Amino acid sequence: MAQSVKEIKVDENSPLFDKTGMLHKEFPSDFRQIRYFTLLIVQSAPPDIKDVNLLEQQISEIIKNAVKHGNKCDTAKKVRVWYDFSPEHAHLIVEDEGPGFQDLEKWNDFNRKRQAALEGNDFETLSEYVSFRGERADDNDGGNALFAALEYWDGGFVFNSKRNCVSTLKLFPKKRQGIKVSR
């Protein structure tokens, strides 16, 4: 069964934008402090979450996008973060004051082709889709952090209509103790 291609969605009314009960912090868009902000956020993750380092890394990527691509590292501009963790999920909303992710459709298109090349074992085509580069990307942008992010945030990856606010959800699978007997 071919898996439906994951993509970045735009849906202002997505339930993922419901901030009820979520913790909230605001930060200046200081690139050097991204890891610091991330640590402050992950602080509230319950100790039961297993791969907390990966979670930290993925949160850091999203904040980095907001600081760098959204607010262009303008420290006068703020990044607002809402977050909520439990052993079963991690929910994050990050909002910047930038113009929004304009290349979103381009990125989805790029990802679809990349995915098709990957599934068709077409490595020649795939080599053209190794890294996505927006017009303002610099040498520090790997161009593939979003691929990993989309894989990681398996509960959804949604932008608002203005595309300056992204909401992501990660579901942690519950450990199964054995298989229910099916006779």
Next chain:
Amino acid sequence: MLDSIINVLRGPLLAKLALAVLLVVTFLFLRKKDTEGSMSGYAVMAGLLALREFAFAFFPNPALFDATDLALACGLLFLSFRPFRLGWAFWVPVSVDAAAFALLALEGLGALQAGFPGHQTLRLAGLLPAAAFVFVPFFLRSQADTPARNLSLRSAFPLALGLALYIAAGSLLDIDGALFSILVSTLLYGLVFSLVLIFVDIVQGELISAVDYYEESVDSLYDLLLSTGTAMRSESFLQDVVDNMLRTVVERCGADGGVLLLSDEFDETVSVRSLYGSYPPPFKLPETLPKEQERVESFVRHARFKLGEGILGEVSRTGKHVFVPQAGPDSPLPDNGDEAWLKAGAFIASPLIVRDRIIGAVSVVKGGAGSFTERDFDRCKLLANFGSIAVANSFSFLEAAERSDIEREADIAAEVQATLIPKELPGLRGLEIGAFTTPAYGVCSDYYDAIQTKAEKVLLVVGEAAGKGVAAGVVLVMIRAILHLITASTKDTATLLQWVNRGITGKVDSDHYASLCLASIDSRSGQAEIASAGHQSALLLRASDGSLEALDAASVPLGVARGTAYGQSSIGLSEGDVLVLYTDGIVEAMNAQGRQYGLKGLGSAVQRAKGLGAEGLAERIKEDLDQFAGLARPHDDRTILVIKRTRA
């Protein structure tokens, strides 16, 4: 008439009848131990014998006596071989006997001319069943698999011999004569009685072998529990538990090798976790896999099956055992090639079930022409049942250990943090200090301090490390150590911050971040010097007009860059003025409705309690915050330091 009755009574009849009744009772008694119904048949036989004796005592007709002897011989033959399915070997002697019986009966009733062909001759037809008793068992020897069949086979030879003797003696001797009556006819009883003895012996033998089997089972269970139990002491103990369990199952089932599979935590699959001995795979190997012993073994060792996939996946899905006693055309095992080490002959697979959950499966094989017995299968089932519990216990133990690791870390972090908090706050004329801190479980990242630097000067410190647990504790320890070393200097608070920042930035690794607020206050003049590194803005309440002010200064937290220059601001505190330093956990505290306490909540709590001393203020703020947050789980430490200027 009376005489004849007395004669009969004087004769051996009563003794014989008593013997016959005894036999009937014995057979009926043995019925309890006989599940196949043979004993009832023999009881009927003994009854008929008694009936015959009784009838003969009053109607001594030798031809009828011989006829009933043949009937009895056929009856014994029938009962003996009833547990088997027999063809001609059974019916030939029976039909010959039936013919002889018919002739004898006719002769006995006087329908035939006397002496045709003579009852002594016809009686010899009874030798045929005797012969059958000798020969038939040769063909049935391999089928002695139930007590009744075993009885038939073991009693065949004594019966043959006894019957032959009895029939022959009857032909030679006079049936009415005392010699026959005393010596020979009792032989018949002896024969029937020997059946009783043989049957009792068989039952006894079964019992002993059952006891042996159970003793061995208990022994193997002991072995299993010992090997899995002691494994729990080692480091990689789950692996050891499954390894030891599999080894015990393989050895106790007399198998050549086996595998143990466990269900995977997140997927609908089972994976091989242990391989022992030689295990020709009972599933189809991929064509591309080279048929080299090492490669195949490695493939099996890492095999993984979806539920229902292949014979092992099927056992893990249905929880049903699979038993293939030996290789054959009916075997469900695939053919992976002609190599001897690829040929699985006999195969057993048992699910590992705990309550209603399948946690895996264990499977053993015997290669080539080897075979498993029912007992091996039972043993495998037994060990799988008990082994499942050992494996499930290991899971529980692991989970508990993991939990206790998490808890231990949280406890250590809380202890570290507790040692950093000052035991008592310094008392200075003209300045009151109050504080509280409540750590959130597993976080423990807040720190506060009040360090008296001169007779009239105190340095107030509130900070929060980014991160949590022991990692945060380490940062706090570093900050505190540096602070206590440098506060003796006359430098201003901004410089102190710069020094602390240098101390924790970049040298070890780049992961030590903290926000910190320092306030150095002169208790005489009321002059305060405040410097902040990315910390929450201090809150100032002016006593004169009751106004609140957040002393906001955007700054970079500690640990970001070694060369960060920090600024500071100076304010003058008048009598009754209150300065509040606090951490994120205070203003970001959330109630069950999802509302944050915020600077607003804190400000109004301070305003409402402004008449109290610093300690009272801190206490009142804590109460207000606790009331606001209710039972909602705290996500962060909550720390407050309150300074109030009083009359000097």
